[in-house]
Amino acid sequence: MRLLKIALVASLFPLASFAQTSSLHGIDVTDLDRKADPCTDFYQFANGAWRANNPIPASMTRWSKRWASGEATKDQLREIEEQAAKDKAAATGSSEQIIGAYYGACMDEAKVNARGIQPLKPWFEQIDNAEDMAQLQLVMANLHDIAVVAPFGLGGSQDPHKPTLVLADIGANGYSLPDRDYYLKPDARFKEARAKYQEHVAKMFALIGWDQTSAAGAAQTVMTMETKFAEASLDNVSLRDPSATDHNTSFAQLQDMAPHFDWAEYFKHKQLASDVDMNVDQPKFMAEFERQLQQTSLADWKVYLKWNLLNSTAGALSEPLVEEDFAFKGKYLSGTSELKPRWKRCVESTDEWFGEVLGKKYVEKYFPPEAKARMQEMVRNLLAAMRDDILSRPWMSDDTKERAMAKIATFNPKIGYPDKWKDYSKVSVRADAFFEDNLAGRRFLVEDDRATIGKPVDRGRWGMTPPTSNAYYNGQLNEIVFPAGILQPPGFDNSAVDAVNYGGIGVVIGHEISHGYDDQGAKYDYLGRLRNWWTDADLKQFQQRSACVVDQFDHYYIEEGIHHNGKLVLGESIGDLGGAKIAYLAFEKSLSGKPRQDIDGFTPEQQFFISWGQWRGDEIRIETQRLMMQADPHPVGKFRVNGPLSNLPEFQQAFSCKADAPMVRQGDKRCEVW
Ligand SMILES: [Zn+2]
Numbered sequence: 043m044r045l046l047k048i049a050l051v052a053s054l055f056p057l058a059s060f061a062q063t064s065s066l067h068g069i070d071v072t073d074l075d076r077k078a079d080p081c082t083d084f085y086q087f088a089n090g091a092w093r094a095n096n097p098i099p100a101s102m103t104r105w106s107k108r109w110a111s112g113e114a115t116k117d118q119l120r121e122i123e124e125q126a127a128k129d130k131a132a133a134t135g136s137s138e139q140i141i142g143a144y145y146g147a148c149m150d151e152a153k154v155n156a157r158g159i160q161p162l163k164p165w166f167e168q169i170d171n172a173e174d175m176a177q178l179q180l181v182m183a184n185l186h187d188i189a190v191v192a193p194f195g196l197g198g199s200q201d202p203h204k205p206t207l208v209l210a211d212i213g214a215n216g217y218s219l220p221d222r223d224y225y226l227k228p229d230a231r232f233k234e235a236r237a238k239y240q241e242h243v244a245k246m247f248a249l250i251g252w253d254q255t256s257a258a259g260a261a262q263t264v265m266t267m268e269t270k271f272a273e274a275s276l277d278n279v280s281l282r283d284p285s286a287t288d289h290n291t292s293f294a295q296l297q298d299m300a301p302h303f304d305w306a307e308y309f310k311h312k313q314l315a316s317d318v319d320m321n322v323d324q325p326k327f328m329a330e331f332e333r334q335l336q337q338t339s340l341a342d343w344k345v346y347l348k349w350n351l352l353n354s355t356a357g358a359l360s361e362p363l364v365e366e367d368f369a370f371k372g373k374y375l376s377g378t379s380e381l382k383p384r385w386k387r388c389v390e391s392t393d394e395w396f397g398e399v400l401g402k403k404y405v406e407k408y409f410p411p412e413a414k415a416r417m418q419e420m421v422r423n424l425l426a427a428m429r430d431d432i433l434s435r436p437w438m439s440d441d442t443k444e445r446a447m448a449k450i451a452t453f454n455p456k457i458g459y460p461d462k463w464k465d466y467s468k469v470s471v472r473a474d475a476f477f478e479d480n481l482a483g484r485r486f487l488v489e490d491d492r493a494t495i496g497k498p499v500d501r502g503r504w505g506m507t508p509p510t511s512n513a514y515y516n517g518q519l520n521e522i523v524f525p526a527g528i529l530q531p532p533g534f535d536n537s538a539v540d541a542v543n544y545g546g547i548g549v550v551i552g553h554e555i556s557h558g559y560d561d562q563g564a565k566y567d568y569l570g571r572l573r574n575w576w577t578d579a580d581l582k583q584f585q586q587r588s589a590c591v592v593d594q595f596d597h598y599y600i601e602e603g604i605h606h607n608g609k610l611v612l613g614e615s616i617g618d619l620g621g622a623k624i625a626y627l628a629f630e631k632s633l634s635g636k637p638r639q640d641i642d643g644f645t646p647e648q649q650f651f652i653s654w655g656q657w658r659g660d661e662i663r664i665e666t667q668r669l670m671m672q673a674d675p676h677p678v679g680k681f682r683v684n685g686p687l688s689n690l691p692e693f694q695q696a697f698s699c700k701a702d703a704p705m706v707r708q709g710d711k712r713c714e715v716w
Contacts, residue, residue, distance in 0.1 A: 188484045424628050442580040455521070499519070
């Protein structure tokens with residue numbers, strides 16, 4: 043099929059910029075570590091003083107100005123929720139009633155504690171009453187309805203080949219530790235984690251009243267079953283490859299994959315026709331599911347489901363369970379020493395399950411319309427810069443460029459909040475039953491997702507809630523999404539000069555745009571179809587350039603023996619490298635025709651790079667860093683700053699770094715994708 047001929051022209055949009063007057067502030071010089079050499083360790087130079095003066099709070103895994111602003115947003119959400127909780131006259135199903143009752147029920151810790159494990163009882167009874175595997179499979183379906191997703195889950199997903207349609211996607215979710223390597227690797231640290239996990243599972247069962255022997259036995263069962271599921275699961279690098287999970291499957295084929303599961307009954311439960319379009323992410327996993335259906339005892343399956351229920355809902359249960367859940371996940375795995383205050387956990391829980399109810403109130407109160415207009419303008423400038431950049435790539439043929447331009451033309455930016463909000467008005471939330479309220483939120487979101495299956499794609503849906511301090515790219519919808527929560531200082535600041543904003547939110551916008559052309563994004567075409575739009579020669583060039591980034595990050599260590607997995611962080615690292623470059627290009631354009639303004643002795647270009655170093659500059663607990671090395675596709679802050687900048691000649695020039703400085707990668711060590 044011949045693509046529409048897209049003119050290979052430069053910027054289609056006029057460049058606009060933030061007002062530039064002397065009343066606007068520049069980067070924060072008090073954050074700088076002036077003793078550090080920007081050409082040796084730019085990360086330390088840009089934010090070293092801030093980190094030294096702002097230790098990570100005991101309840102946080104990482105800390106930076108950006109994280110602090112995300113936490114400050116929760117103070118605002120708390121105010122909204124407390125206000126709503128006071129409004130006793132609010133009509134049932136109204137936003138005020140829902141968030142007020144949910145927050146009130148969550149904050150009533152005495153009541154939650156007094157109820158103890160009683161809310162679990164009807165569920166445990168369901169599991170215990172199952173007389174055979176067929177009956178237990180029905181319980182499994184009921185658990186899926188409350189987002190207890192084990193060992194597989196079914197949800198709506200855009201069809202990678204017919205991008206206007208939502209298909210039923212069956213995903214694998216057989217184990218609870220953060221990554222399959224925890225179960226399989228012989229290293230001492232994984233061995234220790236396995237032992238600690240097993241102790242933790244036993245403690246959780248003991249806390250719900252099981253004797254020591256039964257609790258220890260349950261932990262062993264969980265470990266055995268999860269290890270087998272881990273063995274049959276794709277590793278996290280393969281999971282990033284959309285082709286690896288692309289398996290269009292008919293109902294008959296699904297039945298063949300796991301004949302001991304009653305799929306007809308399950309589909310009936312899910313109100314899905316058996317001829318619905320379907321994808322099975324991991325057929326090899328389904329084979330292991332089938333093996334365990336045949337060979338694992340009914341009693342062991344019951345333990346496994348009870349564990350998944352307990353593990354998933356611990357936060358909504360009484361204090362001893364909350365504490366033990368935190369002791370393993372928060373303390374042991376992540377390195378934090380204190381549980382967050384209850385009000386904050388209640389705010390986070392509301393955001394998780396009732397995010398668009400709370401988020402609507404949040405944007406009404408805290409998100410100014412000017413912010414949206416400013417962002418639209420910056421996104422246009424960044425897309426124009428990406429267009430110019432791609433067209434100037436000497437290694438890419440005109441044919442591939444034409445297709446890359448088609449993709450630029452269909453990029454859809456979403457800013458602040460959804461145009462259409464989810465309708466929660468039928469959800470029943472009571473002020474005295476936190477666990478059940480939590481399940482009501484879970485049921486709503488599971489059903490909201492299920493109802494999309496078999497229908498045309500609704501391009502208005504959001505994958506993050508409005509208060510979230512984050513952003514994302516969705517390759518199938520070719521959309522970049524910036525929730526209101528990220529559009530505030532330090533990254534986005536109306537009272538700061540352009541350099542600060544282009545170096546902050548500008549690089550974030552560039553990062554999300556570059557995801558459209560990273561190792562994953564490059565596999566989707568302008569309509570969101572998973573199909574190759576590259577010539578062979580261009581694809582080879584792209585892969586060689588990507589391999590440079592993989593090699594760079596493979597050599598970034600957090601401590602002896604532990605380094606980034608370059609393939610795991612490739613997409614994010616291409617995003618950062620491309621993002622910094624195109625934000626810089628857009629910033630340089632915005633400067634043209636204006637007087638250059640040095641502030642505090644720093645040129646506009648130096649301020650741009652320092653802004654990125656300050657926005658990204660987070661201190662992260664070593665336990666969390668180890669976890670990230672294993673399971674997170676994002677590199678740690680230090681390498682998200684020093685990694686991309688050491689590849690940019692523009693950075694070298696801005697700080698007059700010598701060619702052999704550590705912050706300058708030369709010759710074939712210098713990576714450039716976009
Ligand atoms: Zn990203």
